[in-house]
Amino acid sequence: QQQVKQSPQSLIVQKGGISIINCAYENTAFDYFPWYQQFPGKGPALLIAIRPDVSEKKEGRFTISFNKSAKQFSLHIMDSQPGDSATYFCAASTAGNNRLAFGKGNQVVVIP
Amino acid sequence: DTEVTQTPKHLVMGMTNKKSLKCEQHMGHRAMYWYKQKAKKPPELMFVYSYEKLSINESVPSRFSPECPNSSLLNLHLHALQPEDSALYLCASSIKTYNEQFFGPGTRLTVL
Numbered sequence: 001q002q003q004v005k006q007s008p009q010s011l012i013v014q015k016g017g018i019s020i021i022n023c024a025y026e027n028t029a030f031d032y033f034p035w036y037q038q039f040p041g042k043g044p045a046l047l048i049a050i051r052p053d054v055s056e057k058k059e060g061r062f063t064i065s066f067n068k069s070a071k072q073f074s075l076h077i078m079d080s081q082p083g084d085s086a087t088y089f090c091a092a093s094t095a096g097n098n099r100l101a102f103g104k105g106n107q108v109v110v111i112p
Numbered sequence: 113d114t115e116v117t118q119t120p121k122h123l124v125m126g127m128t129n130k131k132s133l134k135c136e137q138h139m140g141h142r143a144m145y146w147y148k149q150k151a152k153k154p155p156e157l158m159f160v161y162s163y164e165k166l167s168i169n170e171s172v173p174s175r176f177s178p179e180c181p182n183s184s185l186l187n188l189h190l191h192a193l194q195p196e197d198s199a200l201y202l203c204a205s206s207i208k209t210y211n212e213q214f215f216g217p218g219t220r221l222t223v224l
Binding site: 032034041042043044045049087089091099103104105107 | 116118143145152153154155157160162167168200202204211212213214215216217218220
């Protein structure tokens with residue numbers, strides 16, 4: 001049973017466009033929602049994370065939007081660049097629990 | 113030092129070999145993790161060490177044996193592996209359990 005559902009599975013975006021990846025969860029005890037970026041052959045890198053006491057967090061071109069009532073959160077990549085081409089994983093966890101529940105991942109390709 | 117290092121980067125072993133993977137961090141993190149990642153899949157949690165004690169074993173076969181000699185070092189001992197164990201093995205660490213997990217670059221393991 002997958003606790004975090006991620007969509008779409010893959011995304012092709014023009015350079016300069018906006019990439020949007022969505023995640024939905026069921027467990028209302030989740031209180032930490034990170035996004036990871038992974039390039040081929042590399043480990044996942046923590047990109048940005050949010051806790052449910054805020055609805056939006058922005059770091060540079062990356063923004064997380066969080067909708068607690070809908071149990072959804074999304075990653076927006078503004079002004080997408082070819083260097084952003086990677087696999088993006090959303091995840092969620094609860095306080096005091098080591099386990100990160102990962103989404104299946106989304107491959108983003110930014111074409112010049 | 114703000115990174116997790118893993119050695120070796122690549123490992124090829126036969127089904128009768130014994131080998132070890134090594135992970136190191138000098139960020140003062142007291143939780144360390146082993147994950148297994150197959151191609152185009154999210155990382156799967158294998159083991160968690162908290163304050164040098166094994167706190168989670170996700171029903172991993174005994175041919176994988178973790179060890180945490182000190183707060184900076186994590187090993188994964190491998191013995192009698194199967195070809196289906198071929199994967200990217202990732203180490204991660206966090207300040208304490210459930211906080212932001214930082215991943216190493218991984219060891220690409222091939223079992224012949």
